[in-house]
Amino acid sequence: MTTTDQPRKRMPRAERERQMMAVAEEIFSERGYLATSVDEIAERCGVSKPMIYEYFGSKEGLLVACIRAAREELAQATTAAVVGATTPEEALRRGVGAFFAFADSHRRAWSLMLSGDTAAAGPVAAAEIEAGRQEQAAIDVALFRAFVPDAPQTMLEAAAQVVVGACERLSLWYVAQDEVGAEEAADYLMTSLWHGLRGLIERAHPAE
Amino acid sequence: MTTTDQPRKRMPRAERERQMMAVAEEIFSERGYLATSVDEIAERCGVSKPMIYEYFGSKEGLLVACIRAAREELAQATTAAVVGATTPEEALRRGVGAFFAFADSHRRAWSLMLSGDTAAAGPVAAAEIEAGRQEQAAIDVALFRAFVPDAPQTMLEAAAQVVVGACERLSLWYVAQDEVGAEEAADYLMTSLWHGLRGLIERAHPAE
DNA sequence: CGGTCCAGCTTACTGGAAGTAGGTTACTTC
DNA sequence: GAAGTAACCTACTTCCAGTAAGCTGGACCG
Numbered sequence: 001m002t003t004t005d006q007p008r009k010r011m012p013r014a015e016r017e018r019q020m021m022a023v024a025e026e027i028f029s030e031r032g033y034l035a036t037s038v039d040e041i042a043e044r045c046g047v048s049k050p051m052i053y054e055y056f057g058s059k060e061g062l063l064v065a066c067i068r069a070a071r072e073e074l075a076q077a078t079t080a081a082v083v084g085a086t087t088p089e090e091a092l093r094r095g096v097g098a099f100f101a102f103a104d105s106h107r108r109a110w111s112l113m114l115s116g117d118t119a120a121a122g123p124v125a126a127a128e129i130e131a132g133r134q135e136q137a138a139i140d141v142a143l144f145r146a147f148v149p150d151a152p153q154t155m156l157e158a159a160a161q162v163v164v165g166a167c168e169r170l171s172l173w174y175v176a177q178d179e180v181g182a183e184e185a186a187d188y189l190m191t192s193l194w195h196g197l198r199g200l201i202e203r204a205h206p207a208e
Numbered sequence: 209m210t211t212t213d214q215p216r217k218r219m220p221r222a223e224r225e226r227q228m229m230a231v232a233e234e235i236f237s238e239r240g241y242l243a244t245s246v247d248e249i250a251e252r253c254g255v256s257k258p259m260i261y262e263y264f265g266s267k268e269g270l271l272v273a274c275i276r277a278a279r280e281e282l283a284q285a286t287t288a289a290v291v292g293a294t295t296p297e298e299a300l301r302r303g304v305g306a307f308f309a310f311a312d313s314h315r316r317a318w319s320l321m322l323s324g325d326t327a328a329a330g331p332v333a334a335a336e337i338e339a340g341r342q343e344q345a346a347i348d349v350a351l352f353r354a355f356v357p358d359a360p361q362t363m364l365e366a367a368a369q370v371v372v373g374a375c376e377r378l379s380l381w382y383v384a385q386d387e388v389g390a391e392e393a394a395d396y397l398m399t400s401l402w403h404g405l406r407g408l409i410e411r412a413h414p415a416e
Numbered sequence: 417c418g419g420t421c422c423a424g425c426t427t428a429c430t431g432g433a434a435g436t437a438g439g440t441t442a443c444t445t446c
Numbered sequence: 447g448a449a450g451t452a453a454c455c456t457a458c459t460t461c462c463a464g465t466a467a468g469c470t471g472g473a474c475c476g
Contacts, residue, residue: 120328169373192404199403
């Protein structure tokens with residue numbers, strides 16, 4: 001019944017925490033955050049509820065730990081992908097590619113992070129998710145700024161929101177279907193974003 | 209203490225329901241769904257909790273009624289805006305404009321519908337919100353299809369998701385800030401979407 | 417006018433899950 | 447083998463969604 005199959009063995013804290021996060025990620029993403037009780041997670045870990053409170057403070061704290069881990073991994077993957085790109089187009093293409101590769105290989109964590117009811121866990125979880133979005137948006141704004149230094153700030157911010165929203169929703173669509181592969185989906189996304197941005201820029205500078 | 213200021217008067221069902229939905233929309237969007245207790249809504253209506261259960265079945269049911277009302281109003285506004293457009297570009301422009309006008313004039317309902325924790329209310333609420341997105345996506349696909357009859361279906365679906373995500377996130381950004389007006393924001397959105405779509409189409413038909 | 421019917425309303429409860437107080441057990445270290 | 451502490455447990459409290467069962471005031475009928 002326990003995940004490790006050892007019938008109730010003591011475990012150092014770090015290892016137990018990792019186990020709890022793995023179990024939580026699985027159950028939360030399967031059944032949803034609200035429909036999962038802390039007792040259930042504890043039981044699947046072969047442990048009692050207060051242990052989870054000891055290590056994560058609250059049910060929301062456990063969720064936030066899962067989200068934060070996934071978020072950090074994603075940020076690392078995308079920033080690593082972008083370094084070394086020589087043109088904005090290439091940077092965008094690589095970033096989008098890394099983004100999709102992550103969503104593709106971490107479907108459970110991904111749908112957990114973005115599934116609506118995760119944000120409902122509480123203010124800290126909602127802030128964590130929003131922080132992920134704004135992190136992406138800030139990177140995008142910086143990228144655009146390098147490309148069009150004299151565009152109005154609000155326009156770039158708006159464009160970044162468009163990119164964030166498009167990435168988020170297309171990735172959710174992607175992980176929920178089977179027909180389209182990650183590369184093709186990333187290509188659709190990249191193409192529409194790229195031309196959308198060029199359109200915005202041309203509109204802002206009709207004379208050039 | 210009651211919304212109507214009449215100290216506890218009986219009220220016909222339809223009127224009481226409307227009052228409950230108005231109060232619920234206000235408190236939910238202020239404090240969040242989870243942090244609001246049914247007792248509190250009932251009290252602000254000058255009524256006791258079982259009345260809400262009598263009329264809406266559950267806390268989630270009350271929320272769904274609020275969402276559905278807003279969703280229907282939005283759908284009506286956007287479809288009305290699109291009829292009579294003679295080109296796809298004009299249709300998209302009008303639709304986006306109506307979308308933003310709605311978000312602008314119904315900020316409370318809008319952030320309630322899209323704020324993360326609303327989807328956490330339960331499966332019915334989540335389905336209601338997702339249905340709104342898919343309704344918009346289906347309309348978009350039909351619009352694109354009329355424009356590029358031979359494009360692969362999955363590409364149009366992906367493009368629709370991009371549009372939906374971009375609209376959603378930009379509208380949330382919009383209602384949370386003051387610097388940019390509704391028309392300007394709608395223009396940013398329209399421009400980037402339009403060029404993004406054209407880019408996708410050109411990529412799919414390089415020879416034409 | 418007096419009776420009866422029912423929509424609108426209430427009080428007072430149950431059940432279940434989050435979170436906690438305080439104590440117990442087994443492993444490590446000297 | 448005793449001390450100290452990390453890992454763990456049982457047994458609570460609290461809070462809130464949801465429910466059972468009955469009360470009330472006004473509309474309509476005779």
